[in-house]
Amino acid sequence: MSKRVGEGTVELTSRPRVAAWSSTVGKKEREGPLGISFDFTLGDDLLGQKTWELAEAAMLRDTVCRCMDKAGLEPEDADVLLSGDLINQIMAAHFCARELRVPMLGLYSACSTMSEALAIGGMLVDSGAARRAVCAVSSHFSTAERQFRTPLEQGGQRPASAQWTVTGAGATLLCGKDYAPDNAETVVSMRYATIGRVIDYAIKDMSNMGAVMAPAAADTLERHLLDIGRAADDYDEIITGDLGKVGRDLLLELLKEKGVKVDRNRVWDCGASIFSPEQDAHAGGSGCGCSAAVLNGHILGRLMKGEARRVVFMATGALLSATSVLQGETIPGVAHLVVLERDGE
Numbered sequence: 001m002s003k004r005v006g007e008g009t010v011e012l013t014s015r016p017r018v019a020a021w022s023s024t025v026g027k028k029e030r031e032g033p034l035g036i037s038f039d040f041t042l043g044d045d046l047l048g049q050k051t052w053e054l055a056e057a058a059m060l061r062d063t064v065c066r067c068m069d070k071a072g073l074e075p076e077d078a079d080v081l082l083s084g085d086l087i088n089q090i091m092a093a094h095f096c097a098r099e100l101r102v103p104m105l106g107l108y109s110a111c112s113t114m115s116e117a118l119a120i121g122g123m124l125v126d127s128g129a130a131r132r133a134v135c136a137v138s139s140h141f142s143t144a145e146r147q148f149r150t151p152l153e154q155g156g157q158r159p160a161s162a163q164w165t166v167t168g169a170g171a172t173l174l175c176g177k178d179y180a181p182d183n184a185e186t187v188v189s190m191r192y193a194t195i196g197r198v199i200d201y202a203i204k205d206m207s208n209m210g211a212v213m214a215p216a217a218a219d220t221l222e223r224h225l226l227d228i229g230r231a232a233d234d235y236d237e238i239i240t241g242d243l244g245k246v247g248r249d250l251l252l253e254l255l256k257e258k259g260v261k262v263d264r265n266r267v268w269d270c271g272a273s274i275f276s277p278e279q280d281a282h283a284g285g286s287g288c289g290c291s292a293a294v295l296n297g298h299i300l301g302r303l304m305k306g307e308a309r310r311v312v313f314m315a316t317g318a319l320l321s322a323t324s325v326l327q328g329e330t331i332p333g334v335a336h337l338v339v340l341e342r343d344g345e
Helices: 052-070 089-102 113-127 143-149 209-228 244-258 286-305 322-326
Strands: 002-004 010-013 017-026 080-084 104-106 131-137 168-175 188-194 239-240 267-269 311-319 333-342
Touching: 010 209, 017 052, 052 080, 052 131, 052 143, 052 168, 080 089, 080 113, 089 104, 089 131, 089 188, 089 267, 089 333, 113 131, 113 168, 113 188, 113 311, 113 333, 131 143, 131 267, 131 286, 131 322, 188 209, 188 286, 209 244, 209 311, 209 333, 239 244, 286 311, 286 333
Parallel strands: 080 104, 080 131, 239 267, 239 311
Antiparallel strands: 002 010, 010 188, 017 168, 017 188, 131 168, 188 333, 311 333
Protein backbone atom coordinates (compact mmCIF):
# COMPACT_ATOMS: atom_id res chain seq x y z
CA MET A 1 0.00 0.00 0.00
CA SER A 2 1.32 3.46 -0.91
CA LYS A 3 2.61 5.57 1.94
CA ARG A 4 3.64 9.19 2.09
CA VAL A 5 7.29 9.92 2.75
CA GLY A 6 8.37 13.42 3.69
CA GLU A 7 6.57 16.42 2.26
CA GLY A 8 5.81 15.34 -1.29
CA THR A 9 6.91 11.79 -2.08
CA VAL A 10 4.95 8.55 -2.18
CA GLU A 11 6.61 5.19 -1.60
CA LEU A 12 5.03 2.41 -3.67
CA THR A 13 5.55 -0.41 -1.21
CA SER A 14 4.35 -3.22 -3.50
CA ARG A 15 6.71 -1.98 -6.24
CA PRO A 16 4.48 -2.09 -9.34
CA ARG A 17 6.19 -4.00 -12.13
CA VAL A 18 7.05 -2.69 -15.57
CA ALA A 19 5.66 -5.57 -17.61
CA ALA A 20 6.04 -4.22 -21.15
CA TRP A 21 6.86 -1.06 -23.04
CA SER A 22 6.89 0.26 -26.60
CA SER A 23 8.08 3.36 -28.46
CA THR A 24 7.38 4.97 -31.82
CA VAL A 25 9.28 7.81 -33.49
CA GLY A 26 9.47 9.68 -36.77
CA LYS A 27 12.26 9.49 -39.34
CA LYS A 28 14.25 12.42 -37.90
CA GLU A 29 14.22 10.86 -34.40
CA ARG A 30 15.24 7.46 -35.79
CA GLU A 31 18.29 9.07 -37.42
CA GLY A 32 19.45 10.46 -34.06
CA PRO A 33 21.93 8.94 -31.58
CA LEU A 34 19.27 6.84 -29.80
CA GLY A 35 17.56 5.64 -32.98
CA ILE A 36 18.39 1.97 -32.63
CA SER A 37 16.56 1.75 -29.28
CA PHE A 38 13.11 2.66 -30.64
CA ASP A 39 10.66 -0.08 -31.57
CA PHE A 40 8.96 1.42 -34.60
CA THR A 41 9.65 4.22 -37.06
CA LEU A 42 6.93 5.98 -39.02
CA GLY A 43 7.36 5.68 -42.77
CA ASP A 44 4.86 8.50 -43.26
CA ASP A 45 4.27 11.13 -40.59
CA LEU A 46 0.62 11.33 -41.71
CA LEU A 47 0.09 7.58 -41.29
CA GLY A 48 -2.38 7.71 -44.15
CA GLN A 49 -4.64 10.06 -42.19
CA LYS A 50 -6.16 13.29 -43.52
CA THR A 51 -4.83 15.50 -40.70
CA TRP A 52 -1.74 15.65 -38.48
CA GLU A 53 -3.95 15.39 -35.41
CA LEU A 54 -5.53 12.13 -36.55
CA ALA A 55 -2.05 10.86 -37.42
CA GLU A 56 -0.88 11.49 -33.84
CA ALA A 57 -3.91 9.68 -32.45
CA ALA A 58 -3.17 6.70 -34.70
CA MET A 59 0.50 6.71 -33.65
CA LEU A 60 -0.49 6.67 -29.98
CA ARG A 61 -3.05 3.90 -30.50
CA ASP A 62 -0.56 1.71 -32.38
CA THR A 63 2.06 2.24 -29.66
CA VAL A 64 -0.36 1.12 -26.94
CA CYS A 65 -1.33 -1.93 -28.99
CA ARG A 66 2.30 -2.92 -29.55
CA CYS A 67 3.02 -2.54 -25.83
CA MET A 68 0.13 -4.81 -24.87
CA ASP A 69 1.03 -7.30 -27.62
CA LYS A 70 4.54 -7.58 -26.18
CA ALA A 71 2.93 -8.71 -22.93
CA GLY A 72 0.71 -11.20 -24.74
CA LEU A 73 -2.36 -9.14 -23.84
CA GLU A 74 -5.11 -7.22 -25.59
CA PRO A 75 -5.69 -3.51 -24.86
CA GLU A 76 -8.92 -4.35 -23.03
CA ASP A 77 -6.90 -6.43 -20.55
CA ALA A 78 -5.80 -3.12 -18.99
CA ASP A 79 -7.96 -1.70 -16.21
CA VAL A 80 -7.09 1.89 -17.11
CA LEU A 81 -5.31 3.94 -19.74
CA LEU A 82 -3.56 7.07 -18.46
CA SER A 83 -2.81 9.22 -21.46
CA GLY A 84 -2.20 12.73 -22.72
CA ASP A 85 -0.66 14.85 -25.47
CA LEU A 86 -0.11 18.49 -26.42
CA ILE A 87 -3.11 19.08 -28.68
CA ASN A 88 -6.01 21.19 -27.40
CA GLN A 89 -8.21 19.10 -25.07
CA ILE A 90 -5.71 16.18 -25.45
CA MET A 91 -7.41 15.17 -28.68
CA ALA A 92 -4.93 12.44 -29.65
CA ALA A 93 -5.35 10.64 -26.32
CA HIS A 94 -9.15 10.84 -26.45
CA PHE A 95 -9.35 9.63 -30.04
CA CYS A 96 -6.94 6.79 -29.19
CA ALA A 97 -9.09 5.73 -26.23
CA ARG A 98 -12.22 5.96 -28.39
CA GLU A 99 -10.86 3.19 -30.59
CA LEU A 100 -9.33 1.05 -27.85
CA ARG A 101 -12.42 1.21 -25.63
CA VAL A 102 -10.35 1.02 -22.44
CA PRO A 103 -11.34 3.00 -19.31
CA MET A 104 -9.33 6.19 -19.57
CA LEU A 105 -8.01 9.01 -17.42
CA GLY A 106 -6.96 11.92 -19.61
CA LEU A 107 -3.91 13.82 -18.34
CA TYR A 108 -2.27 17.10 -19.23
CA SER A 109 1.00 18.23 -17.73
CA ALA A 110 2.61 19.46 -20.97
CA CYS A 111 5.93 17.69 -21.61
CA SER A 112 5.96 16.17 -18.10
CA THR A 113 2.86 14.08 -18.84
CA MET A 114 4.75 10.77 -19.09
CA SER A 115 6.12 10.95 -15.57
CA GLU A 116 2.76 12.19 -14.30
CA ALA A 117 1.07 9.17 -15.90
CA LEU A 118 3.62 6.81 -14.33
CA ALA A 119 3.18 8.40 -10.91
CA ILE A 120 -0.61 8.09 -10.99
CA GLY A 121 -0.54 4.67 -12.62
CA GLY A 122 1.93 3.42 -10.04
CA MET A 123 -0.26 4.62 -7.18
CA LEU A 124 -3.36 3.03 -8.71
CA VAL A 125 -1.61 -0.31 -9.08
CA ASP A 126 0.07 -0.10 -5.68
CA SER A 127 -3.27 0.59 -3.96
CA GLY A 128 -5.04 -2.25 -5.74
CA ALA A 129 -7.39 0.11 -7.56
CA ALA A 130 -5.97 -1.19 -10.84
CA ARG A 131 -4.37 -4.53 -11.66
CA ARG A 132 -2.85 -3.30 -14.92
CA ALA A 133 -2.39 0.33 -15.97
CA VAL A 134 -1.12 1.54 -19.35
CA CYS A 135 0.67 4.90 -19.31
CA ALA A 136 0.91 6.32 -22.84
CA VAL A 137 1.87 9.75 -24.16
CA SER A 138 2.52 11.30 -27.57
CA SER A 139 3.54 14.45 -29.40
CA HIS A 140 3.91 15.29 -33.10
CA PHE A 141 6.06 17.99 -34.64
CA SER A 142 3.37 19.15 -37.04
CA THR A 143 0.50 19.31 -34.53
CA ALA A 144 2.57 21.16 -31.91
CA GLU A 145 4.07 23.64 -34.35
CA ARG A 146 0.68 24.50 -35.79
CA GLN A 147 -0.85 25.02 -32.35
CA PHE A 148 1.88 26.81 -30.42
CA ARG A 149 3.96 28.62 -33.00
CA THR A 150 3.41 29.59 -36.62
CA PRO A 151 2.20 27.65 -39.67
CA LEU A 152 4.94 25.41 -41.01
CA GLU A 153 4.55 26.97 -44.45
CA GLN A 154 5.90 30.29 -43.14
CA GLY A 155 9.31 28.80 -42.42
CA GLY A 156 9.82 30.88 -39.27
CA GLN A 157 13.37 31.19 -37.94
CA ARG A 158 14.24 29.70 -34.54
CA PRO A 159 16.59 31.18 -31.93
CA ALA A 160 19.41 29.00 -30.59
CA SER A 161 17.46 28.33 -27.36
CA ALA A 162 14.49 26.83 -29.25
CA GLN A 163 13.78 23.10 -29.33
CA TRP A 164 12.32 20.75 -31.93
CA THR A 165 9.07 19.00 -31.03
CA VAL A 166 9.62 15.25 -31.23
CA THR A 167 7.29 13.13 -33.31
CA GLY A 168 7.01 10.16 -31.00
CA ALA A 169 5.01 8.14 -28.52
CA GLY A 170 5.71 5.79 -25.64
CA ALA A 171 3.60 3.31 -23.69
CA THR A 172 4.43 1.53 -20.42
CA LEU A 173 2.40 -1.31 -18.90
CA LEU A 174 2.46 -1.33 -15.08
CA CYS A 175 1.18 -4.41 -13.26
CA GLY A 176 0.70 -5.63 -9.74
CA LYS A 177 3.08 -8.50 -9.07
CA ASP A 178 0.22 -11.02 -9.16
CA TYR A 179 -1.15 -9.68 -12.46
CA ALA A 180 1.93 -9.54 -14.65
CA PRO A 181 1.66 -11.80 -17.72
CA ASP A 182 3.62 -15.03 -17.60
CA ASN A 183 5.91 -14.08 -20.47
CA ALA A 184 6.90 -10.70 -19.01
CA GLU A 185 10.40 -10.14 -17.65
CA THR A 186 9.35 -8.04 -14.68
CA VAL A 187 12.77 -7.20 -13.31
CA VAL A 188 12.12 -3.42 -13.32
CA SER A 189 9.72 -1.80 -10.87
CA MET A 190 8.65 1.62 -9.57
CA ARG A 191 9.66 2.52 -6.02
CA TYR A 192 8.91 6.21 -5.47
CA ALA A 193 6.94 9.04 -7.04
CA THR A 194 7.45 12.73 -6.23
CA ILE A 195 4.74 15.08 -7.49
CA GLY A 196 6.08 18.40 -8.74
CA ARG A 197 5.10 21.90 -7.72
CA VAL A 198 4.31 24.57 -10.32
CA ILE A 199 7.24 27.00 -10.39
CA ASP A 200 7.23 30.33 -12.25
CA TYR A 201 10.39 32.40 -12.76
CA ALA A 202 8.44 35.02 -14.79
CA ILE A 203 9.85 33.94 -18.16
CA LYS A 204 7.72 34.85 -21.17
CA ASP A 205 9.90 33.58 -24.03
CA MET A 206 8.20 30.50 -25.50
CA SER A 207 11.39 29.81 -27.46
CA ASN A 208 13.33 29.17 -24.26
CA MET A 209 11.49 26.26 -22.65
CA GLY A 210 14.65 24.98 -20.97
CA ALA A 211 14.84 28.11 -18.82
CA VAL A 212 11.14 27.77 -17.97
CA MET A 213 11.38 24.14 -16.81
CA ALA A 214 14.80 23.97 -15.14
CA PRO A 215 13.66 25.67 -11.87
CA ALA A 216 10.82 23.15 -11.49
CA ALA A 217 13.22 20.24 -12.09
CA ALA A 218 15.63 21.56 -9.47
CA ASP A 219 12.79 21.99 -6.97
CA THR A 220 11.39 18.49 -7.50
CA LEU A 221 14.76 16.74 -7.32
CA GLU A 222 15.77 18.62 -4.16
CA ARG A 223 12.46 17.77 -2.46
CA HIS A 224 12.71 14.12 -3.50
CA LEU A 225 16.20 13.70 -2.06
CA LEU A 226 15.20 15.41 1.20
CA ASP A 227 12.01 13.34 1.49
CA ILE A 228 13.67 9.94 1.27
CA GLY A 229 17.06 10.81 2.71
CA ARG A 230 19.07 9.93 -0.35
CA ALA A 231 21.90 11.70 -2.15
CA ALA A 232 22.02 12.19 -5.90
CA ASP A 233 24.93 9.72 -6.05
CA ASP A 234 22.58 6.97 -4.83
CA TYR A 235 21.24 6.90 -8.39
CA ASP A 236 23.11 5.58 -11.40
CA GLU A 237 21.49 8.27 -13.53
CA ILE A 238 19.22 11.28 -13.13
CA ILE A 239 17.29 11.65 -16.37
CA THR A 240 15.26 14.74 -17.18
CA GLY A 241 12.58 15.02 -19.82
CA ASP A 242 13.19 17.73 -22.36
CA LEU A 243 15.14 20.53 -20.76
CA GLY A 244 17.39 20.50 -23.79
CA LYS A 245 20.97 21.69 -23.71
CA VAL A 246 20.10 25.12 -22.28
CA GLY A 247 17.83 23.74 -19.56
CA ARG A 248 20.23 20.98 -18.50
CA ASP A 249 23.01 23.49 -17.92
CA LEU A 250 20.64 25.74 -15.96
CA LEU A 251 19.48 22.78 -13.85
CA LEU A 252 23.05 22.01 -12.82
CA GLU A 253 23.60 25.65 -11.87
CA LEU A 254 20.39 25.79 -9.83
CA LEU A 255 21.24 22.57 -7.98
CA LYS A 256 24.66 24.00 -7.15
CA GLU A 257 22.99 27.12 -5.73
CA LYS A 258 20.71 24.92 -3.62
CA GLY A 259 23.66 22.96 -2.27
CA VAL A 260 22.53 19.72 -3.96
CA LYS A 261 25.67 17.84 -4.95
CA VAL A 262 25.37 16.00 -8.24
CA ASP A 263 27.84 14.33 -10.56
CA ARG A 264 27.12 16.15 -13.83
CA ASN A 265 28.16 13.03 -15.75
CA ARG A 266 25.19 11.18 -14.22
CA VAL A 267 22.66 13.84 -15.22
CA TRP A 268 21.40 13.66 -18.79
CA ASP A 269 18.37 14.89 -20.68
CA CYS A 270 16.15 13.12 -23.21
CA GLY A 271 15.72 16.27 -25.29
CA ALA A 272 19.45 16.99 -25.36
CA SER A 273 20.19 13.38 -26.38
CA ILE A 274 17.59 12.43 -28.98
CA PHE A 275 19.07 14.51 -31.83
CA SER A 276 22.68 14.90 -32.96
CA PRO A 277 24.28 18.33 -33.50
CA GLU A 278 24.24 17.66 -37.24
CA GLN A 279 20.44 17.40 -37.22
CA ASP A 280 20.07 21.11 -36.42
CA ALA A 281 17.50 20.80 -33.63
CA HIS A 282 19.11 23.81 -31.89
CA ALA A 283 18.79 23.23 -28.10
CA GLY A 284 17.38 19.71 -28.61
CA GLY A 285 14.07 17.89 -28.63
CA SER A 286 10.86 18.73 -26.81
CA GLY A 287 7.25 17.53 -26.61
CA CYS A 288 5.84 14.94 -24.22
CA GLY A 289 6.56 12.26 -26.81
CA CYS A 290 10.27 13.01 -26.41
CA SER A 291 10.73 11.64 -22.89
CA ALA A 292 8.01 9.01 -23.47
CA ALA A 293 9.82 7.53 -26.47
CA VAL A 294 13.27 7.70 -24.84
CA LEU A 295 11.95 6.09 -21.65
CA ASN A 296 10.20 3.28 -23.51
CA GLY A 297 13.14 2.67 -25.77
CA HIS A 298 16.55 3.59 -24.44
CA ILE A 299 16.03 3.88 -20.65
CA LEU A 300 13.94 0.79 -19.94
CA GLY A 301 16.09 -1.19 -22.36
CA ARG A 302 19.21 -0.32 -20.37
CA LEU A 303 17.51 -1.15 -17.06
CA MET A 304 16.40 -4.50 -18.44
CA LYS A 305 19.95 -5.32 -19.52
CA GLY A 306 21.39 -4.26 -16.17
CA GLU A 307 23.37 -1.36 -17.69
CA ALA A 308 21.67 0.80 -15.05
CA ARG A 309 20.08 -0.44 -11.83
CA ARG A 310 18.44 2.57 -10.18
CA VAL A 311 17.44 5.76 -12.01
CA VAL A 312 15.41 8.91 -11.56
CA PHE A 313 13.09 9.66 -14.48
CA MET A 314 11.87 13.25 -14.24
CA ALA A 315 9.95 14.62 -17.21
CA THR A 316 9.50 18.40 -17.29
CA GLY A 317 6.70 20.58 -18.63
CA ALA A 318 6.17 24.20 -19.68
CA LEU A 319 2.58 25.08 -18.80
CA LEU A 320 1.71 27.55 -21.52
CA SER A 321 -1.16 27.73 -23.96
CA ALA A 322 -1.54 29.57 -27.25
CA THR A 323 -3.96 31.91 -25.47
CA SER A 324 -1.81 32.63 -22.40
CA VAL A 325 1.17 33.61 -24.53
CA LEU A 326 -0.91 36.03 -26.61
CA GLN A 327 -2.21 37.56 -23.37
CA GLY A 328 1.34 38.25 -22.21
CA GLU A 329 1.31 35.78 -19.30
CA THR A 330 4.47 34.26 -17.87
CA ILE A 331 5.13 30.56 -18.40
CA PRO A 332 5.11 28.28 -15.32
CA GLY A 333 6.97 24.99 -15.26
CA VAL A 334 6.49 21.64 -13.52
CA ALA A 335 8.46 18.40 -13.12
CA HIS A 336 7.21 15.04 -11.83
CA LEU A 337 9.65 12.34 -10.75
CA VAL A 338 9.55 8.54 -10.50
CA VAL A 339 12.24 6.11 -9.40
CA LEU A 340 12.75 2.98 -11.49
CA GLU A 341 14.81 0.11 -10.06
CA ARG A 342 15.85 -3.38 -10.95
CA ASP A 343 14.90 -6.08 -8.48
CA GLY A 344 17.25 -6.33 -5.54
CA GLU A 345 18.04 -2.62 -5.39
